[in-house]
Amino acid sequence: MSEPSATKAFVIGHPIAHSRSPLIHGYWLAELGLPGSYERIDVAPEMLAEFIAGFASRGFVGGNVTVPHKEAVFALLSTGGHELSDEARRLGAVNTLVALPEGRLRGHNTDGAGFVASVDEAVGSGWENEAGTAIVLGAGGAARAIVGALLDRGLRRIVVANRTPAKAEGLRRFAPERIEVVASADLAAPMREAGLLVNTTTLGMKGQPALDLDLADLPERAIVADIVYVPAETPLLAAARARGLRRVGGLGMLLHQAVPGFEAWFGHRPAVTPALRAAIEADIGAGA
Numbered sequence: 001m002s003e004p005s006a007t008k009a010f011v012i013g014h015p016i017a018h019s020r021s022p023l024i025h026g027y028w029l030a031e032l033g034l035p036g037s038y039e040r041i042d043v044a045p046e047m048l049a050e051f052i053a054g055f056a057s058r059g060f061v062g063g064n065v066t067v068p069h070k071e072a073v074f075a076l077l078s079t080g081g082h083e084l085s086d087e088a089r090r091l092g093a094v095n096t097l098v099a100l101p102e103g104r105l106r107g108h109n110t111d112g113a114g115f116v117a118s119v120d121e122a123v124g125s126g127w128e129n130e131a132g133t134a135i136v137l138g139a140g141g142a143a144r145a146i147v148g149a150l151l152d153r154g155l156r157r158i159v160v161a162n163r164t165p166a167k168a169e170g171l172r173r174f175a176p177e178r179i180e181v182v183a184s185a186d187l188a189a190p191m192r193e194a195g196l197l198v199n200t201t202t203l204g205m206k207g208q209p210a211l212d213l214d215l216a217d218l219p220e221r222a223i224v225a226d227i228v229y230v231p232a233e234t235p236l237l238a239a240a241r242a243r244g245l246r247r248v249g250g251l252g253m254l255l256h257q258a259v260p261g262f263e264a265w266f267g268h269r270p271a272v273t274p275a276l277r278a279a280i281e282a283d284i285g286a287g288a
């Protein structure tokens with residue numbers, strides 16, 4: 001009699017070599033002593049539909065979806081009797097896939113919840129009650145997820161500034177009465193009222209220019225978050241440290257967004273611990 005096969009999950013993207021998700025899930029599998037695997041699979045766009053239709057019959061219970069496939073997987077799951085979570089529907093993007101019985105799939109998006117969990121971890125829960133205005137810099141995929149999650153947390157005023165203002169305007173459809181769009185040059189007034197400022201642009205990432213923003217107008221209670229996690233301390237976070245403000249780095253979002261997928265595939269809710277964080281930071285440091 002053959003052994004029951006170990007649970008298998010994946011991350012797909014194109015390219016995918018840079019993904020740190022295998023390290024995170026591999027860490028949890030080892031920590032919990034589970035006999036599963038989590039592998040990187042490079043899926044070219046023209047092969048995506050075939051991969052999505054066939055992964056469950058190849059023994060995978062699900063996986064993560066990353067650039068450039070999040071929107072395409074959403075489109076594929078929009079027909080054929082599949083399930084999409086409210087978050088995935090709102091964003092039009094899937095980052096977590098779970099195989100269901102009878103060939104059906106469930107698509108979910110955990111990026112926004114991962115971000116707010118990272119803020120909870122860094123500063124303690126309840127920050128949303130005193131945040132007042134939140135400023136979101138950028139209007140790409142990550143910004144959409146974060147704006148959605150901030151609305152879910154009850155933030156009453158979200159000010160979005162983006163290089164391409166039309167993309168920021170597009171975010172207003174989530175809640176036109178709670179979301180404002182301002183030019184980057186006009187941030188001084190909202191900054192005076194902001195309890196949270198989040199960078200979701202690529203600025204500050206290794207190899208990219210720094211974000212050019214004076215934090216002098218932020219109140220002392222403000223939290224500054226940067227979802228860029230290479231380097232661990234971006235120029236924005238260094239400026240926030242110099243002002244003595246509370247800070248949230250991007251690694252926390254990466255770790256927390258992974259939790260629901262692991263739980264769905266392997267049946268155990270994993271913890272985001274200082275040891276996990278140190279392991280991923282060491283890997284980032286080695287690659288920097």
Ligand SMILES: NC(=O)c1ccc[n+]([C@@H]2O[C@H](COP(=O)([O-])OP(=O)(O)OC[C@H]3O[C@@H](n4cnc5c(N)ncnc54)[C@H](OP(=O)(O)O)[C@@H]3O)[C@@H](O)[C@H]2O)c1
Pocket residue numbers: 111137138139140141142143162163164167200201202203205227228229250251253254255257
């Ligand atoms: N920590 C995490 O778990 C996590 C998760 C997701 C993403 N991220 C990071 O978040 C960043 C954004 O990801 P994304 O998926 O949202 O990317 P995206 O959809 O491509 O959006 C990129 C954003 O950056 C802005 N931008 C790019 N270059 C700029 C420049 N030179 N000046 C001003 N703005 C610029 C874009 O503005 P335009 O609209 O004008 O082009 C857009 O708002 C990336 O660094 C990514 O690694 C981190």
